[in-house]
Amino acid sequence: MIQKIKTYANVGLEWHEIIIEADSSKSLPTIEIVGLPDAAIKESKERLRGTFRNAGIQLPNRKIVLNLSPSDIKKVGTSFDLPMAVAILFLIFEDKIKIPQKEFLYFGELWLDGNVKRVNGLLPSVISAMHHGYKHFFVPEENVYELEYVPGIEIYPIGKFDQMIEYFLEGKELCGINQAKNIENLYEQTNTHEVDFAQIKGQLIAKRALAIAAAGLHNVLMVGAPWSGKTLLSKAMSSILPPLGFEEILEVSQIYSLVGKLSKDIPLIIKRPFRQVHHTASKISIVGGGSQLTPGEVSLAHKWILFFDEVTEFPREVLEVLRQPLEDRYVVISRVAGTIQYPANFMFVGAMNPCKCGYYKDSEKYCSCSLIDIKRYQSKISWPLLDRIDMILEIPREDIDKILNNIIEENSGSIKEKVVNARKIQQQRFIWFSITSNSQITAKYISELIPLTDDCKHFLSEASKKLTLSTRVVHRTMKLARTIADMQWQECVSINHLAEALQYRSKTMFVEAE
Numbered sequence: 001m002i003q004k005i006k007t008y009a010n011v012g013l014e015w016h017e018i019i020i021e022a023d024s025s026k027s028l029p030t031i032e033i034v035g036l037p038d039a040a041i042k043e044s045k046e047r048l049r050g051t052f053r054n055a056g057i058q059l060p061n062r063k064i065v066l067n068l069s070p071s072d073i074k075k076v077g078t079s080f081d082l083p084m085a086v087a088i089l090f091l092i093f094e095d096k097i098k099i100p101q102k103e104f105l106y107f108g109e110l111w112l113d114g115n116v117k118r119v120n121g122l123l124p125s126v127i128s129a130m131h132h133g134y135k136h137f138f139v140p141e142e143n144v145y146e147l148e149y150v151p152g153i154e155i156y157p158i159g160k161f162d163q164m165i166e167y168f169l170e171g172k173e174l175c176g177i178n179q180a181k182n183i184e185n186l187y188e189q190t191n192t193h194e195v196d197f198a199q200i201k202g203q204l205i206a207k208r209a210l211a212i213a214a215a216g217l218h219n220v221l222m223v224g225a226p227w228s229g230k231t232l233l234s235k236a237m238s239s240i241l242p243p244l245g246f247e248e249i250l251e252v253s254q255i256y257s258l259v260g261k262l263s264k265d266i267p268l269i270i271k272r273p274f275r276q277v278h279h280t281a282s283k284i285s286i287v288g289g290g291s292q293l294t295p296g297e298v299s300l301a302h303k304w305i306l307f308f309d310e311v312t313e314f315p316r317e318v319l320e321v322l323r324q325p326l327e328d329r330y331v332v333i334s335r336v337a338g339t340i341q342y343p344a345n346f347m348f349v350g351a352m353n354p355c356k357c358g359y360y361k362d363s364e365k366y367c368s369c370s371l372i373d374i375k376r377y378q379s380k381i382s383w384p385l386l387d388r389i390d391m392i393l394e395i396p397r398e399d400i401d402k403i404l405n406n407i408i409e410e411n412s413g414s415i416k417e418k419v420v421n422a423r424k425i426q427q428q429r430f431i432w433f434s435i436t437s438n439s440q441i442t443a444k445y446i447s448e449l450i451p452l453t454d455d456c457k458h459f460l461s462e463a464s465k466k467l468t469l470s471t472r473v474v475h476r477t478m479k480l481a482r483t484i485a486d487m488q489w490q491e492c493v494s495i496n497h498l499a500e501a502l503q504y505r506s507k508t509m510f511v512e513a514e
Helices: 044-054 083-094 122-131 142-144 161-169 184-189 204-216 231-239 247-258 281-287 317-318 321-326 371-378 383-387 402-403 412-428 454-467 471-487 493-502
Strands: 003-011 014-025 031-034 063-069 102-104 135-141 156-160 220-224 276-277 306-309 330-335 336-344 347-352 391-395
Touching: 003 083, 003 122, 014 083, 014 122, 031 044, 044 083, 063 083, 083 102, 083 135, 083 161, 122 135, 122 142, 122 247, 135 142, 142 156, 156 161, 204 231, 204 347, 204 391, 204 412, 204 471, 220 231, 231 276, 231 306, 231 347, 231 412, 247 336, 276 317, 281 317, 321 330, 321 383, 347 454, 412 471, 454 471, 454 493, 471 493
Parallel strands: 003 102, 031 063, 102 135, 135 156, 220 347, 220 391, 276 306, 306 347
Antiparallel strands: 003 014, 014 063, 330 336
């Protein structure tokens, strides 16, 4: 009789229920796996034989066929080892199996000696299965840490395949975990930051601008001479980001589970990701892809900061791949293996020197670059990409006396409180919309969510004509002004808010602006 075992498989962040059918026939004693398996699954034949041999179970002298249904979905990875082994176990001991009343899903890779090894992508598979009504899961012991905080499920940690044999053949009970841990304990462990704004002397305008950016999820590019503090300011931003909600934690952690970046030390992603990309990174590492269609840096930075230091050192074609995710908040990867969509709702933060020597328009040091050299250096950033950046900040070098002075600066905790309050205002505003921050307001709703008086419209119209602003930049200015108003607890956007928003789009450091 054909035996059926269920598991879940994820293709990117898309999940599919997989039914493993086991059957046998009189033929040469082999194991055949069908249903569009990849090479890793085909190699599991030897792992299955070794597991049963070391468990003291003789496989029948018959041909065993394992079908992974539906057969039109590509099966990838080694998490199918354990469910296939259970299907064979049910096939061999059909009359002796003590079928439980609960419906289980099985995940795990097998060693030759029967030990069960951890697998990647377990968290998104379990969460998807939970949403489809499944509550009971056999999982590797090494994966338990990433499921312990998910409520409403019961997990059964498996260290060896012998435990499955004892459970189904001997009726030996397994100790399940059905009580989710308190996630507040993780918050306490991650309440530290590398850089605090109190450690940065001066730069009051930049600090205010970055607080506004953090409150509304606005993209930022900082331009300034070397040693002006651009990188330090960027790293300090992680200390003022509002905490992730529980649903956001699970959403981000699922992406990290796919690439195997969850561990016992970091069972879930509690802090908002700060991803710093080196200028040698390729286009595929930025947007994702490869043979397994894995997520890239834009998706690993989902739910906040993607930091590009020395932006002009990146090849132009690498920077251009950011245009679509910056606009759409997701990235689509199309390869021969298929098409996958990953979330990419990140906040772009970039830092650059204005020229090759770094001292163009510097008040203290002479620039040795020619105008042509400066233009060639800056041309690596296209104007369409600059249009997708809300704030272009000029970061001057602070006076050394101010840096050495013991003046007490506003700390990150105080700034964070303002950011969190502004975020709460936005959450209330967007309660009936599928957006969470001002920067995500689309053109369809911008007039409804950011109403302007006639005076504000006239001011913005005159400014856009004088500064030659595109429609995209005008909309981004309105959204930035809305965030400034939220920071000041103002219900309506005023001319002052629009003027400040325009001030944060300074292009005086770019030769094209002259």
